[in-house]
Amino acid sequence: MSNVQIMTGNQAAAIGAKLSNVQVVAAYPITPQSQLAEIISQYIEGGELKAEYVRVEGEHSALTVCISASTVGARVFTATSANGLLYMHEQLHWAAGSRLPIVMCCVNRGVGAPWTIFNDQQDSISQRDTGWIQIYCRNNQEILDTIIQAYRIAEEVYAPVMVCYDGFVLSHTMMPVDIPDPEKARDFLPPYQAHTILSPEDPRTLNPVLFPNRRANSAGVLCDGYMEMRYKLQAALERSPAVIEETSRRFAEVFGRDHGGLSWGYRREDAELVMTGMGSVASEAMQAADILREEGIKAGVVGIRVFRPFPAKHLKEAFRGVKGIVIFEKGISYGYEGALCSDLKAAFYGSEHQVPVHSYIAGLGGRDVKARELADAARASWQEMQSGIAEKPTTWLNCYTG
Amino acid sequence: MTTKKDDSISAMCTVAIGEAGETGDWRSLRPVINHAKCIPSIKKKSACFLCWLYCPEGVIKAAIPVEIDLDYCKGCGVCAEECPAKAITMVREGEDDE
Incomplete structure (x- = not known):
C-alpha cells in the first residue's frame, strides 16, 4: 500500500x-543550513527518531562529530550546503581516509564570492577529489530513496556518500513522494558493523602518522604505509559501481522504484542527440527532448546519477551509438571547463566511438534554466555538429558575456 | 621477526613501546644527567621528578637515579629546560659527554 504525501526535497x-x-x-x-537539519531536530525532540542530535559551532565540527560517532559504530547523518561544505573540506578527506560510512546531504548551492544563496552545483563539484561517493538526485522521491540506498552502499563499501540535490529547485519545491514502509526500510538496511578495532583489552591508536614505507609494528605485523592505505580507498571506490547498481536493483525489488544505478535514460533507445547532466538540470532536459522530438530531432537524455566514482565504463555503454552529446552543467572547473565534460570526454579516449561533445554552463547562482532554453542550445549544437563542428568552446547559457 | 600482513582498511596501531620505530634515531641533541646535581639523587628519595613529568615522550623513568631511555628520546630538551637544579645538559650527538 502506498503512502504518498506532498513534500519538499528537504522533508x-x-x-x-x-x-x-x-x-x-x-x-x-x-546559514548555509537548510530546513533539513531543523526537521530532523524536530523528529528527535518529538521522540519520533531515537537519535543523539549534536548542535555544533560550525560545519568542520559537524563532520568531526560524525567521524567520531561513526568510528565507534553509530549510523550518522549530517547536511550542509555551499560554503558550509567547503568549511568541512579537511574533514571530508578525513572521513573518506578513515573509511567511515557517513551519509551527508549536500543541498547544492553556489559558493561565494560574490555572495549567493541560490542553486548551482559548484559546492559539491569542488569536493570531487575527497574520496566521497557522490550521487545526484533529480526529484524528491529520489532524494528519499537515495538516502536509504546510500547507507547500504556506504556500509558495504566503507566509504562516505554525499547525496546531492539542487537547492530551491528541489529542496524547497513540493512534489508527491511515496514514503516507504519503516519495517521494509529497516529490513533493507542491515545493522552497521564498524571496522575499527575498539576494545579496552586491545587498545589502538587510530590514524597515527604513517611513514612513507610499509613497516612492521612492535608485534611484527607488516603495516601499510600511507600509499597503501590510500590505494585501498581508491580500490574500494573502483569496485563500488557494482555495489551501487546492485543496491539500486535490490531497492527496486523491495520498493518498486528504480532510479537507475549509475545513470538513467529518457527516450534514449533511438536517440542520436543526447543531452546529459546531473540533478534537476538533467530532469529538465527530458522536457527539452520532448520539444526536439516534436521538431523531428531524435533527442534523448542520459542523466548521470553517480559522479564519483566516475562510471566511465558504464557511460561508454550508456552513450553507445549516439551522434552528438550536449552537456549542461551547474558548475565549472575554473580555468578549464565543466568537470563532467572533461570526465565524459576522457571516458571516450582511445575508444572507437568518437562523438562530438558540446558543453554548456547553465544556471549558476540560481539563474533559471528553462526546458525551452536547453532545447534551443541543444538544437544549435546539433546543427553545428552536423556541419562538422565537433568541438567548440564552452558556452555560458543565458549569460551576457560581452 | 615474522611478518604477518595487516588487513585493516583504516590506519590503526597498537599501543606499544617501539610502535613507531626507535625514534631515538631522530635525535641530534642528547640529554646528559649530572647526578651530583639531580635532586632525587642528592636527597635519595622520590622528589622533584619534573623531567619525568614534563617529558613529552614519556621516556624518563622516575627512579633513583633518574633514567632516560635513549632508544626513544627524541632530544627535544624540555627536561633540560625544566630541571630546577640544572642537572641536565643537552650535548650534540657524536660529541663527548664531558
Whole structure:
C-alpha cells in the first residue's frame, strides 16, 4: 500500500534519514543550513527518531562529530550546503581516509564570492577529489530513496556518500513522494558493523602518522604505509559501481522504484542527440527532448546519477551509438571547463566511438534554466555538429558575456 | 621477526613501546644527567621528578637515579629546560659527554 504525501526535497531527505534509523546527527543550524537539519531536530525532540542530535559551532565540527560517532559504530547523518561544505573540506578527506560510512546531504548551492544563496552545483563539484561517493538526485522521491540506498552502499563499501540535490529547485519545491514502509526500510538496511578495532583489552591508536614505507609494528605485523592505505580507498571506490547498481536493483525489488544505478535514460533507445547532466538540470532536459522530438530531432537524455566514482565504463555503454552529446552543467572547473565534460570526454579516449561533445554552463547562482532554453542550445549544437563542428568552446547559457 | 600482513582498511596501531620505530634515531641533541646535581639523587628519595613529568615522550623513568631511555628520546630538551637544579645538559650527538 502506498503512502504518498506532498513534500519538499528537504522533508523527503529528513524522512529518508529517519527511515534509515540514524543514531547520531550533527549539524550547524545557521546559514548555509537548510530546513533539513531543523526537521530532523524536530523528529528527535518529538521522540519520533531515537537519535543523539549534536548542535555544533560550525560545519568542520559537524563532520568531526560524525567521524567520531561513526568510528565507534553509530549510523550518522549530517547536511550542509555551499560554503558550509567547503568549511568541512579537511574533514571530508578525513572521513573518506578513515573509511567511515557517513551519509551527508549536500543541498547544492553556489559558493561565494560574490555572495549567493541560490542553486548551482559548484559546492559539491569542488569536493570531487575527497574520496566521497557522490550521487545526484533529480526529484524528491529520489532524494528519499537515495538516502536509504546510500547507507547500504556506504556500509558495504566503507566509504562516505554525499547525496546531492539542487537547492530551491528541489529542496524547497513540493512534489508527491511515496514514503516507504519503516519495517521494509529497516529490513533493507542491515545493522552497521564498524571496522575499527575498539576494545579496552586491545587498545589502538587510530590514524597515527604513517611513514612513507610499509613497516612492521612492535608485534611484527607488516603495516601499510600511507600509499597503501590510500590505494585501498581508491580500490574500494573502483569496485563500488557494482555495489551501487546492485543496491539500486535490490531497492527496486523491495520498493518498486528504480532510479537507475549509475545513470538513467529518457527516450534514449533511438536517440542520436543526447543531452546529459546531473540533478534537476538533467530532469529538465527530458522536457527539452520532448520539444526536439516534436521538431523531428531524435533527442534523448542520459542523466548521470553517480559522479564519483566516475562510471566511465558504464557511460561508454550508456552513450553507445549516439551522434552528438550536449552537456549542461551547474558548475565549472575554473580555468578549464565543466568537470563532467572533461570526465565524459576522457571516458571516450582511445575508444572507437568518437562523438562530438558540446558543453554548456547553465544556471549558476540560481539563474533559471528553462526546458525551452536547453532545447534551443541543444538544437544549435546539433546543427553545428552536423556541419562538422565537433568541438567548440564552452558556452555560458543565458549569460551576457560581452 | 615474522611478518604477518595487516588487513585493516583504516590506519590503526597498537599501543606499544617501539610502535613507531626507535625514534631515538631522530635525535641530534642528547640529554646528559649530572647526578651530583639531580635532586632525587642528592636527597635519595622520590622528589622533584619534573623531567619525568614534563617529558613529552614519556621516556624518563622516575627512579633513583633518574633514567632516560635513549632508544626513544627524541632530544627535544624540555627536561633540560625544566630541571630546577640544572642537572641536565643537552650535548650534540657524536660529541663527548664531558
